[in-house]
Amino acid sequence: MPELPEVETIRRELAAHVSGRTIRRAQVLDARLVQGRAVDEFEQRLSGARVQTADRRGKYLLLRLDACVLVLHLMMSGRVHLRPAADVQPHTRLVLTLDRDPAVHLVDVRRFGRAWAADAADLRDILGRLGPEPLGGGFDWRTLQASFRNRRVAVKSALLDQRAVAGVGNIYADEALFTARIHPTTPAGQLSQAQLQALADGVTAALTSGIANFGTSFSTFETTQGTAGENQTRLHVFRRTGQPCPRCGAPIRRMVVGQRGTHFCGECQREA
DNA sequence: CATTGGACCTGACCGC
């Protein structure tokens, strides 16, 4: 599920509901979730801590506590739910019981999600290699140019590299390339300045739309309230194989790039 | 260094 717009949607809901609350108890229900320290130490670090704010860096969710930062990465299937502490549903991996309901539940079917109770040094290790925040002002065609220089990989793969720009995943990479009219397998280092500018704009536009529509959900809910996002109705190409391109009407095609399903318009996005 | 392929997990869905 979660790329930058989905994580940002969750962050906003968490900020509204848990800022200023105290974590009475942290229960890890799947030891594989916890990174960097023992499970009991992780739980102890969180228990009793007050939540200051909810932040985000790329696809990482950051709950800033008094003495450390709870870092969550939801990977493919992780979700954050706000519901009563006693209402623990299947596949729940972490429950943060606060000083009043609702509690924070991390639910993750595939168990790829990760969590850290991070100090400042841990935070540098975890976040240190991320590229610029795409909506944070430090991102433009020049940062893409610097990252893509001399790279022969498909631009789709280069966009998914979090060192280039933080937070873009499979949905928004396809959408950004469509908006920029760039074929997904174009070697990253071969893009013209005009193409890099269009791509930077496409990334920004796709992510901004995703946030405005509360994220993209397929078949299953993802906001903390259990409601679906709305962005899936606004997508131009992603998972629209065979349906008409909104720009020219040609059928959207699907191919595999870097082992990821990739959707594009063969007419609007010509091979170089 | 850059790039590729596999691994990590579970569940849904499709065709036979």
Place this chain on the structure above:
DNA sequence: TGCGGTCAGGTCCAAT
């Protein structure tokens, strides 16, 4: 109904 294969919004690591 059961079985096998494919697919899924991400990242890391080993091999080349």
